[in-house]
Amino acid sequence: MTFRSPDTAPLFRNYAASYPEHAWLAQQFVDFSLGGFETFERTHSAGHFTGSAWLVSADGERVLLTHHRKLGRWLQLGGHADGDTDLANVALREAEEESGLTDLVVEPAIFDLDRHRIPARGDEPEHWHYDVRYVVRATGSEQFAISEESLALAWKSILDIANDASADDSLRRMAGKWLARGK
Numbered sequence: 526m527t528f529r530s531p532d533t534a535p536l537f538r539n540y541a542a543s544y545p546e547h548a549w550l551a552q553q554f555v556d557f558s559l560g561g562f563e564t565f566e567r568t569h570s571a572g573h574f575t576g577s578a579w580l581v582s583a584d585g586e587r588v589l590l591t592h593h594r595k596l597g598r599w600l601q602l603g604g605h606a607d608g609d610t611d612l613a614n615v616a617l618r619e620a621e622e623e624s625g626l627t628d629l630v631v632e633p634a635i636f637d638l639d640r641h642r643i644p645a646r647g648d649e650p651e652h653w654h655y656d657v658r659y660v661v662r663a664t665g666s667e668q669f670a671i672s673e674e675s676l677a678l679a680w681k682s683i684l685d686i687a688n689d690a691s692a693d694d695s696l697r698r699m700a701g702k703w704l705a706r707g708k
Contacts (some may be wrong), residue, residue, distance in 0.1 A: 533558045533610065536657075540635040544702075550638050557655050564655070565578070565606040572653030575672050576615025577603025578661040579636055580624065581704055582680060585662075585708030589669060590696070592677040598693060599681075603656065604674075616659040623672045628665025636660045637702060639695045658699065 534555045539553035563569045572704040580589040580602055592601045606612060617631040635677035645651040669678050686692050687700035 533612070535592060535609075536612075536635055537638070541632070549635045553640060554638055554655055554657070562608070562610065563610055565610050567605045570650055570652060572655060574615075575603055575610060575643065575654045575656045576606060576609075576612040576619060577601045577639075577656050577658040578616040578620035578631070579658055579703065580620050580626075580629070580661045580663065581683070581703070582667060582672065583663055586683060586704060587680040588683050588686070588700070589620075589626075589663070589667075590605055590679055590681050590704075591623060591675040592679075594674055599679075599696070600693060601658065601699070603658070605704075612657040613659050616657070617661055623674055624627050625670030625672070626666070626668075626676060628663065630662050630664055632660040632662075634659075634703070637644065637699050641695075660703075664695045 532578050536553040536692055537554045548688055558573070567573050578601060581587065589602065589638060591602055592598070593600050599606040602620045602623045605618060606615050609615050613631050613633055615631050620626065635657055639656045639658065641654055641656065643652050643654055644691045667680065671678050686696050687704055689697070
C-alpha cells in the first residue's frame with residue numbers, strides 16, 4: 526500500500542506569496558513535506574513538523590508566551606504534530622493545552638515558518654523542527670493556567686518584544702510581522 530504525502534504545499538506556497546522574502550524557506554517546508562506522513566510524527570528522527578500559536582490577546586496588543594521548561598527560554602506556545610497533518614489544528618490544540626484558555630480562534634493562513642535544530646537530549650538525537658506558526662486569538666477570558674511544560678506563562682507586549690534586542694529572533698520577527706499587518 527502506498528501513502529500519498531499530505532498536500533501541504535499550497536499552504537506553504539501561499540505563505541511564500543505573502544512573504545516573498547521567505548520563499549526559500551517555504552520551499553524547504555514543501556520539500557520536507559514530500560517525505561510523507563512520517564514527517565508529522567516525532568519518531569521521524571531527522572526532523573518533524575510542529576505547530577505553534579502566536580496567541581494574541583483580544584485587543585491584539587499582547588501575546589501569551591511560555592517560559593519553556595526544557596529550553597529555558599521565553600517562546601510561543603506549540604508542540605509536535607503527533608500525526609495530525611492539520612497544523613492549524615495542532616497550533617490551536619497546543620495553545621489550549623499549554624494555556625488552559627478556552628474560546629480561542631485560529632486563523633487558517635500560516636503566519637510564520639521557522640526551521641530550527643533541537644539539540645540531543647537523553648535518548649533523543651539532535652533533529653530539526655519544521656515549525657508552522659498560526660495566529661490564535663483569545664476571544665474570552667485571558668486567565669491562563671500554567672501547564673507542566675512551562676516554568677511560567679505571561680502576556681507580553683508585542684511592541685516591547687519587537688524592540689527588545691535580547692528577545693528570541695523568531696519572536697522579534699513575529700512581533701514585527703504582527704505590527705506591520707495591524708491588529
